[in-house]
Amino acid sequence: MSKKSWSIEEAMHTYQVARWSEGYFNINEQGNLCAQPHKLNSIDISKVIEQMKNLNVQYPCVIRFQDIIKDQVHKLNNTFIETIKRAKFKGSYSGVYPIKVNQLREVVEEVVEAGSDFTYGLECGSKAELLTVLAYNTNKSSLTILNGYKDEEYIKLAILGLKINRNTIIVIEKLSEIQTVLKVSKELGVVPNLGVRAKLNSKGSGKWSKSSGDNAKFGLTVSEILELIDILKINNIQDNLKLFHFHVGSQISDIRSIKDCLSEGARIFCEMQKLGTNLEYFDVGGGVGLNYDGSRSNCASSTNYTISDYVGDVVYILRDTCDEVGVNHPIIVSETGRAISAHHSCVVTNVFGSIENIKLKKVDTELNDHDHMILRNMKSFQRDLNHSNFQDIYNDASITKEEAISGFKLGILNLKERSDVEKIFWNICSKIIDMTKDDPFVPREIKILKYEYAKKYICNFSVFQSAPDSWAIGQILPIVPIRRLDEEPTEYVTIADITCDSDGAIDQFVGANGIKNYLRAHDLKKNEDYPIGIFLTGAYQDIMGDMHNLFGRLNEVHVFSSDEDEDGFYIEEVIKGQNCSDVLKIMQYSPEVMCRKIKKEFDKAIKEKTIAPKEAKAFSDFYEKTIYGYTYLS
Numbered sequence: 001m002s003k004k005s006w007s008i009e010e011a012m013h014t015y016q017v018a019r020w021s022e023g024y025f026n027i028n029e030q031g032n033l034c035a036q037p038h039k040l041n042s043i044d045i046s047k048v049i050e051q052m053k054n055l056n057v058q059y060p061c062v063i064r065f066q067d068i069i070k071d072q073v074h075k076l077n078n079t080f081i082e083t084i085k086r087a088k089f090k091g092s093y094s095g096v097y098p099i100k101v102n103q104l105r106e107v108v109e110e111v112v113e114a115g116s117d118f119t120y121g122l123e124c125g126s127k128a129e130l131l132t133v134l135a136y137n138t139n140k141s142s143l144t145i146l147n148g149y150k151d152e153e154y155i156k157l158a159i160l161g162l163k164i165n166r167n168t169i170i171v172i173e174k175l176s177e178i179q180t181v182l183k184v185s186k187e188l189g190v191v192p193n194l195g196v197r198a199k200l201n202s203k204g205s206g207k208w209s210k211s212s213g214d215n216a217k218f219g220l221t222v223s224e225i226l227e228l229i230d231i232l233k234i235n236n237i238q239d240n241l242k243l244f245h246f247h248v249g250s251q252i253s254d255i256r257s258i259k260d261c262l263s264e265g266a267r268i269f270c271e272m273q274k275l276g277t278n279l280e281y282f283d284v285g286g287g288v289g290l291n292y293d294g295s296r297s298n299c300a301s302s303t304n305y306t307i308s309d310y311v312g313d314v315v316y317i318l319r320d321t322c323d324e325v326g327v328n329h330p331i332i333v334s335e336t337g338r339a340i341s342a343h344h345s346c347v348v349t350n351v352f353g354s355i356e357n358i359k360l361k362k363v364d365t366e367l368n369d370h371d372h373m374i375l376r377n378m379k380s381f382q383r384d385l386n387h388s389n390f391q392d393i394y395n396d397a398s399i400t401k402e403e404a405i406s407g408f409k410l411g412i413l414n415l416k417e418r419s420d421v422e423k424i425f426w427n428i429c430s431k432i433i434d435m436t437k438d439d440p441f442v443p444r445e446i447k448i449l450k451y452e453y454a455k456k457y458i459c460n461f462s463v464f465q466s467a468p469d470s471w472a473i474g475q476i477l478p479i480v481p482i483r484r485l486d487e488e489p490t491e492y493v494t495i496a497d498i499t500c501d502s503d504g505a506i507d508q509f510v511g512a513n514g515i516k517n518y519l520r521a522h523d524l525k526k527n528e529d530y531p532i533g534i535f536l537t538g539a540y541q542d543i544m545g546d547m548h549n550l551f552g553r554l555n556e557v558h559v560f561s562s563d564e565d566e567d568g569f570y571i572e573e574v575i576k577g578q579n580c581s582d583v584l585k586i587m588q589y590s591p592e593v594m595c596r597k598i599k600k601e602f603d604k605a606i607k608e609k610t611i612a613p614k615e616a617k618a619f620s621d622f623y624e625k626t627i628y629g630y631t632y633l634s
């Protein structure tokens with residue numbers, strides 16, 4: 001390929017690696033994609049794949065770069081600490097990681113460990129999550145925040161937390177929950193610390209803007225907050241109300257809505273303090289978005305702010321409002337989830353085939369006297385095509401292609417002639433796409449052409465298991481080939497998965513100047529893997545995936561960087577993905593019974609002499625082997 005005219009910089013630009021990865025991924029001189037957990041050392045993902053193969057770990061596979069979680073936790077805490085210092089803010093920061101974003105034990109353990117240098121805790125939203133955070137949030141004096149709907153068991157578990165010296169706070173999200181709290185407290189003789197979630201009038205922006213406003217599912221309106229304060233006063237436990245909270249939705253794309261929410265929230269907080277509450281914490285919830293598409297804009301797959309912009313707004317708006325009203329600065333809590341865990345994991349899979357919408361075939365373009373005029377016209381378009389007339393030629397060629405089809409229906413053109421016209425047409429299109437690829441302005445019909453022309457690369461994975469938000473809400477996830485990035489990508493492709501669902505496809509990609517309907521990729525070579533990575537899957541994607549078509553959870557490798565290893569990393573752990581028998585059991589089947597049933601059928605066939613016993617045994621063994629194998633293509 002034209003290696004000379006292509007550079008690593010161009011690859012970086014084509015896939016916007018620096019922008020969506022926040023520096024955690026890069027391309028090395030060999031043209032391989034690398035992870036850079038500490039921004040210094042770099043882990044060649046191609047080498048991780050080699051080691052995976054040596055360990056018999058098949059595609060598709062989740063790769064977790066555990067160091068990235070650590071770095072993200074440090075970055076968030078340090079940004080708050082530095083900003084608080086700069087603003088001369090008198091409170092501190094005591095964040096929590098909401099485990100619903102990724103509850104995998106290894107992720108939670110890494111977060112807790114990374115947070116042990118700070119007062120960094122955990123947040124939960126259900127009973128199973130609460131059981132988890134009680135067992136795992138071992139950081140001293142950090143918070144354990146309890147959100148979500150609550151029953152008596154849930155409250156009792158919170159009190160259990162107090163007994164083992166966890167700083168648990170139950171956040172009241174519905175006024176009626178206070179009655180449950182009072183009842184359990186009376187029974188156990190302990191009153192837990194409480195928080196209150198406010199229903200703000202200000203709205204988030206992006207896909208989750210419904211999480212706030214009058215119609216939101218969670219939170220107390222200001223009049224309900226006043227009612228709550230009265231109830232607490234009557235029961236003489238107003239000092240147990242420690243935390244003020246709001247959460248206006250995830251992936252907030254516009255910093256303006258964050259500012260609006262902060263201003264309103266800070267105002268309510270200060271008014272409550274003036275009414276005599278003794279709140280210690282101001283909890284701004286989650287919502288920090290990711291720059292999935294690299295555009296750094298307020299569209300749904302991006303944000304028009306950085307983490308430091310966000311932290312700056314939280315600290316300064318809160319400080320100014322408190323100072324204005326004359327209220328002490330509280331401890332700031334954030335429940336930042338997505339921005340902590342998204343970068344650390346990616347899915348690697350291989351392209352094992354392609355579906356070509358239009359096959360480019362060699363066709364005779366010599367003008368022949370006996371050619372029909374329609375065919376002669378098409379041939380001359382191809383001959384005359386150049387960069388200054390491509391639009392004109394495209395228009396004429398499109399009309400001529402239509403004419404050929406009409407001509408064929410009328411019996412004027414035969415099958416061979418129609419086929420030649422179409423082949424030349426697609427050759428012309430392909431040349432136009434190629435000659436306009438560096439143009440700053442490309443006419444709309446040519447852009448669409450690229451999309452229509454795009455091949456499908458079939459990848460060994462399921463969108464529903466590994467990239468559910470791409471299917472459910474049109475979330476853009478960065479997809480980048482792992483190797484050959486020093487080579488110009490000559491193909492324009494979309495991605496199809498191996499489910500039998502036509503929705504199991506990806507046709508929106510991060511591109512050089514905004515979202516594209518195609519991915520630029522390399523041609524496939526025989527006997528050579530072409531691995532691609534789907535990135536930023538560490539938040540929600542990892543755990544929200546489902547078993548559509550009974551494709552199960554993926555194999556996983558956990559990678560740590562290390563200066564002592566030759567390649568700068570080691571695989572600390574391999575977790576095998578689900579095999580067919582695992583997913584069948586979830587669906588109430590018994591793999592043993594299934595194997596027995598198949599054996600019985602073979603016994604019958606042997607008796608009926610339709611199969612030899614030896615062959616029958618081999619086949620039924622094969623059935624059994626497959627049932628205990630990986631659900632994906634091997």
Ligand SMILES: *Cc1c(COP(=O)(O)O)cnc(C)c1O
Nearest residue numbers: 247250251286287335336337338
């Ligand atoms: C989901 C959730 C979060 C996490 O939000 P992100 O947008 O992932 O940061 C935080 N707090 C609450 C109450 C949530 O429900």
